Amino acid sequence: MSRVSTRKVENDIPVLKREQLGKGVRGKYFRQYTQASNVVVLRPEIRKAFPTSEAVNEALANLLAVTRETVRLTSRSRTRTKAHR
Numbered sequence: 001m002s003r004v005s006t007r008k009v010e011n012d013i014p015v016l017k018r019e020q021l022g023k024g025v026r027g028k029y030f031r032q033y034t035q036a037s038n039v040v041v042l043r044p045e046i047r048k049a050f051p052t053s054e055a056v057n058e059a060l061a062n063l064l065a066v067t068r069e070t071v072r073l074t075s076r077s078r079t080r081t082k083a084h085r
Contacts, residue, residue, distance in 0.1 A: 042056075
């Protein structure tokens with residue numbers, strides 16, 4: 001027994017006119033979109049400094065690297081030396 005295809009043929013899809021689609025609602029899915037995505041809105045002055053997502057990612061990666069290096073330089077050793085015993 002062969003299965004019947006459930007795919008629609010392009011000819012079966014009706015062509016609608018703009019009037020048939022109804023009126024759009026601005027921001028209808030905005031809250032859902034912001035909760036389910038990684039979109040970050042930058043202040044205008046920051047957007048000028050970092051115009052692309054690659055620039056933002058590079059700056060944040062560099063900041064993270066500096067932070068990790070600083071933690072290593074400022075953290076105390078966990079083992080005691082002979083002088084402190």
